[in-house]
Amino acid sequence: MRRVVELAAPVALVLATALLGLAVSTALQTYFLDTLVKVAIVVALYVFIGNSGVLSFGHISFVALGVWTAGVLTVPEGQKNAIMPGIAHFLLHTNVGNAWSLVLAAAVGLAFAFAVGLPLMRLSGLAAGIATFGVLEIVNNVLRYDDRIGPGLNAFSSVPETTGIWQAAIGALICVVVAYAYQRSRYGRQLRATREDPAAASAAGISIYRQRLLAFAVSGALAGLAGGLYVHLLPIEIDSLYLDLTFITLAMLVVGGSGSLLGAVVGALAVGGLDSFLSAAENGVDIFGWHLNLPTDTSALTVGALMALVLVYRPGGLTGGHELSLALPRFRKDGDG
Template identity: 55%
Template sequence: MTRLRVPQTLLASIALLAIVALLGSGASASTQQDYISALVSATIVYGLYMFVGSSGVISFGHISFAAIGAFSAGVLTIPVGPKHLTMPGLWPFLAQHSVSSLESLVIAAVLGGVSALVIGFPLMRLSGIAAGIATFAVLQITYNVLNQWTLIGPGPTTLALVPTTTGIWVSLLGAIFSAIVAFAYQSSRRGRLLRAAREDAAAAQAIGVHVVRERLLAFGLSGAICGLGGALLVHQLGSITTDQVYLELTFLTLAMLVIGGSGSLWGATVGALAISLLDSFLNTAENSVHVVFFELTLPNGSSDVILGIIMTLVILFRPQGLTGGSEFSLAGLARVGRLIAASPAKLRHRPARSEGPPAPRTDM
């Protein structure tokens, strides 16, 4: 049963990504950017999902790898001539070399993966809140270094003149590739071991699962995908500052994953696309937008307010995420159909759940 369901979730995710790309390909140039953003977000969220979804450990550090990917890909692809002008302090090796966009994607993924492995090596022992804060520290350090160190990049100024090669199809390919990697990992033996360890660490350890090593593998892979996502991002935007790959993106990608349902690939797909497109739509609506019959114009600055409120509401009413954390399946779709047809009272009938937080025994 689960065996049968598994390919469905990958195919459904790819189909959804493709639908977004098709919609985007028919849209005007400016609107198309929204669809590209959604697909690039999906790539980064897949990266985040590979670690958080499999290990159950929260990470605030993943955007570090997206930042590393974005800045390495950007710095490497700017032509040598303008590079001397915009980044005079650059390390000579970086200043004198330039690579193609495709090469830069590979390099970004490798750098993202390697830095995740190096950073993860000491960090993977940590769990819970210590892991959350440690990964947050990684984000702070990455941000500070990228923002100040002119030897490796533009420092506090904007990294500009990056070739804009992430079109709608490139972003689709990137997202599909990431979905396949994430799927291949989660259905591999190692991926399943880590999932088992998430459910019951003690039992997993007892049958010889090396939890720290499994986490490190997931962390490295997810760092690589985030690096790729960052590179796609910089090639979409053409210019980037460190603030664009910092706290807000960290929060938004985490929210996408949790809102979609952090336990499943399908959840990551749904969450990333839904929140990203909603965000873009609200931003556009600030300059007025046609919604079926009427013109919608939102007050300036209200889009983030609405986005924040919608995200809060989704979490309140669907704490397990939009997908409930389960993978896509046709059988599941039929079940949802029946549920919707059923009386609302039945929907509200929650299964037994402890009302308090799972309280570890600690003293204040």
């Protein structure tokens, strides 16, 4: 029963967001779709960062590779020369459908995360964080400068816009279910043990390196899938998959509570939802017959201030890093220690 509730809470939040997204105008629905893709990205971050306790600045490179894979393989052949004038011959003439592009985006994310994880997962602490930042830098520079493999800084326009509300919701749900299955598995428990006490975990025979590598690869696959969903939603550029997205998704994880899957989903929905609402309000929105029109840049200022306030009053994030539980809160008896 406990497992059902733990999984049901983030699943219900994703479904509620999707249903709400169906009820609003097309203009506002774009924000819901964007937020659901952010949920997928933050859950991917959680699989590694939340379970291992090791910070990663490199996961947006896996998202970028997902964007690149799905984008290059689904831009119609007739437009590839305009968007990617230097593209290699075999990529120019290779196209796949929506589902395959998402599968391949996840596969590329998985393979790349595993490959870079082989050397990097031997590191710990700040060194691991900075090394993953190096991965972000390398991927970003290769994708932005090498026009033989993609569009460089040109936008992935003409990619079929298949990420509607259900594709976004199903994609986010796949990430949630995989993340939950992983954290409940033997491997997930072992990695969490290494997070709590590396020395004790090692003494118990757990390989920190192997467990981190496994989580890194799984989270890379989920991030790649999220990238595939993203490029099927918007004609985005590689430049938008860099530091801004890295920091805002990390902030979502921390604000929600990096120690739980529920925290990842709550953080993405809270920060993404607030940012989306304020962005929409800067262009005017009607709420229950009341017209709200906020000044330019209200969104950036307000989201930043509220994130800081949340962390001042709840350093563990909105969920405190806990999953939802049906268990009644325990009260101490008088005299208890």
